[in-house]
Amino acid sequence: MMLRLFLIAAGATVLAGCASVPADPIARAAYEEANDPLEPLNRAIFAFNMEVDRAVLEPVARGYRRVTTPGIREGVHNFLRNLRAPVTFANDLLQGEIQRAAQTSWDFVMNSTVGILGFFDVTDDADWEPHEEDLGQTLAVWGVKEGPYLVLPFHGPANVRDAAGLFGDRYFDPFVYRLQPPDDARFFSGRTVAGAVDARERTLEEFNELRRTSLDFYVTARSLYQQSRNNQIRNGAPAPLGDFNLE
Amino acid sequence: MGTKTHAKSHATGLWRNLTLAVSLSATLALLGNAALAAPKDAENFVRERGAEAIAVLNKPGLTDQEYAKEFLAFVDRSFDVPAMAQFALGVYWRQATAPQREEFVKLYKVYFINTYSQRFRTFSGERFDVLGVRPVNGTENLVQSRIVRPAAAQPITIEWHVREQGGQQRVVDLIIEGLRLGITLRDEFSALVQRGGLDNLLKALRDKNLTFNRGV
Numbered sequence: 050m051m052l053r054l055f056l057i058a059a060g061a062t063v064l065a066g067c068a069s070v071p072a073d074p075i076a077r078a079a080y081e082e083a084n085d086p087l088e089p090l091n092r093a094i095f096a097f098n099m100e101v102d103r104a105v106l107e108p109v110a111r112g113y114r115r116v117t118t119p120g121i122r123e124g125v126h127n128f129l130r131n132l133r134a135p136v137t138f139a140n141d142l143l144q145g146e147i148q149r150a151a152q153t154s155w156d157f158v159m160n161s162t163v164g165i166l167g168f169f170d171v172t173d174d175a176d177w178e179p180h181e182e183d184l185g186q187t188l189a190v191w192g193v194k195e196g197p198y199l200v201l202p203f204h205g206p207a208n209v210r211d212a213a214g215l216f217g218d219r220y221f222d223p224f225v226y227r228l229q230p231p232d233d234a235r236f237f238s239g240r241t242v243a244g245a246v247d248a249r250e251r252t253l254e255e256f257n258e259l260r261r262t263s264l265d266f267y268v269t270a271r272s273l274y275q276q277s278r279n280n281q282i283r284n285g286a287p288a289p290l291g292d293f294n295l296e
Numbered sequence: 297m298g299t300k301t302h303a304k305s306h307a308t309g310l311w312r313n314l315t316l317a318v319s320l321s322a323t324l325a326l327l328g329n330a331a332l333a334a335p336k337d338a339e340n341f342v343r344e345r346g347a348e349a350i351a352v353l354n355k356p357g358l359t360d361q362e363y364a365k366e367f368l369a370f371v372d373r374s375f376d377v378p379a380m381a382q383f384a385l386g387v388y389w390r391q392a393t394a395p396q397r398e399e400f401v402k403l404y405k406v407y408f409i410n411t412y413s414q415r416f417r418t419f420s421g422e423r424f425d426v427l428g429v430r431p432v433n434g435t436e437n438l439v440q441s442r443i444v445r446p447a448a449a450q451p452i453t454i455e456w457h458v459r460e461q462g463g464q465q466r467v468v469d470l471i472i473e474g475l476r477l478g479i480t481l482r483d484e485f486s487a488l489v490q491r492g493g494l495d496n497l498l499k500a501l502r503d504k505n506l507t508f509n510r511g512v
Contacts, residue, residue: 079486262411264500272483280474293432
């Protein structure tokens, strides 16, 4: 119900207009660099998400921190990360990253068994850092363009490519095939909520500090999202030298 | 007689050519060394300043005020703040008048110090490693480094964009886990200028700086 109302409102905002393309060449360059033609709509959804955060997610994250110990939270975080391993593995393969796929599967097998369903990270002494992959990154590696920036309700920053990836990644998840309705829906929504609370708790200070000090939190979030996605797509490798021009 | 003079002049000519060749190659070698020394200097600069920064971050029982003071001193010694400010203003720097530029650089410094001092405060670690250097051009280098953290926490990757000017190295940007400080600020500033001109940005910075109460 809430979501339907929201979608209607969102649709109305789309019709009400995209950001107008500026005529001035400098303003136009800035407009293109931001890659955000749907900015008015995105800002509305961003404001909605911030409201959900203020009313629900942040209080729940604080409550979660109050009633758990760091050890328990670490276990939950490990468990959730381990659940994502099959999707990462599939995307490692799709990107032709055989070595990283082997690392992912080794971590998954060890942590799921010796690490008791992933609660304990028994492979943190390995020679590699754990990593995550998703279909959005795979599409980028394949050369698919990112498309306009999007803010998704209840989710946050994305772009067209990442939104498609988000949808497609479900089909790499073995749990889709193992669970029958309505268990699958329960599983996925449960995992999504747990993942959101875990992520919010882990960044309580940083997130709030960023929000407090930003001149325009919407733009900060957009800039950081675009940069961090590019960093993930490069698998953390340094940016090309051509990007560094002081002028 | 004639041949003798000729031989002599030939010998002097040879000698002259030889000295010329030697001095030329010496000059070239010196120039070459200077060009090669720059990345090494940048690397050493980052190694030294990074270790200093970690030492401050690891100091136990530092009050907010003491920390803010240490941070400001560190920025003054190691960063080229006017260059960072100019980069963050991007194309609008050229449109700004001299008084606007001057005010912007001042506001930028206060904003940068107050915003990033707290963000950096979580970067305490066990060890600071310099991993390598990439030259951008004759005076600028990108130095890769890593803060190794205790227990299971993942290391933080920091790339330092360093520029040499008048024989001194200065930080002009930091790239933390692939996020460029200069780009993040430039995107934000650009959005504010687009919405209400340079004065809108200056006003937003002035207002925001008033909300900081940690001195500086």
